[in-house]
Amino acid sequence: MTERQEQAVPDAVMTRIGQVVMLCHAGDREEARHRFLDLWAEIGEDGDPLHRCTLAHYMADAQDDPCDELAWDLRALTAAEELTDDRLGRHEGALAVRALYPSLHLNLAADYVRLGRTDAARTHVRRARRASDALGEDPYSDGVRAAISRLELRLGQGGTGGDAGWGPPRQRP
Numbered sequence: 001m002t003e004r005q006e007q008a009v010p011d012a013v014m015t016r017i018g019q020v021v022m023l024c025h026a027g028d029r030e031e032a033r034h035r036f037l038d039l040w041a042e043i044g045e046d047g048d049p050l051h052r053c054t055l056a057h058y059m060a061d062a063q064d065d066p067c068d069e070l071a072w073d074l075r076a077l078t079a080a081e082e083l084t085d086d087r088l089g090r091h092e093g094a095l096a097v098r099a100l101y102p103s104l105h106l107n108l109a110a111d112y113v114r115l116g117r118t119d120a121a122r123t124h125v126r127r128a129r130r131a132s133d134a135l136g137e138d139p140y141s142d143g144v145r146a147a148i149s150r151l152e153l154r155l156g157q158g159g160t161g162g163d164a165g166w167g168p169p170r171q172r173p
Contacts, residue, residue: 098131101134128148
């Protein structure tokens with residue numbers, strides 16, 4: 001237990017991001033966007049990739065314009081590509097880096113669908129499917145896999161099941 005506590009120290013920035021996420025999920029997306037932007041300015045374009053990936057991932061959810069959402073999802077993917085398992089291991093409850101990719105690519109695929117860019121959407125849903133082997137066996141992972149299947153079906157790529165809905169498992173008002 002002590003070893004785990006030494007490895008995973010509380011991260012004030014991640015806590016602050018989580019607080020803004022709760023604000024967004026409570027329905028105050030405009031205020032959440034402002035606070036996310038303040039945090040983004042504080043973290044900086046070259047800041048900790050875990051902070052940038054997490055913030056950009058959730059900032060995308062707070063966007064009203066699909067182009068803005070895509071831009072933030074691309075920032076999240078770029079930051080994830082800079083992450084290492086060692087960095088994630090210093091954050092309590094973090095996944096392996098490769099477990100982030102199914103959701104990141106799924107979000108991008110859904111963005112491209114909304115923008116009418118079907119070829120790009122298909123590329124990212126294929127990447128999400130290939131990366132999904134890194135997911136665990138838990139409700140969140142099951143939801144990501146189901147969303148990948150739904151989007152594959154919507155794009156005419158088969159899929160492994162799912163219902164009539166589609167898109168990533170995001171919190172939307």
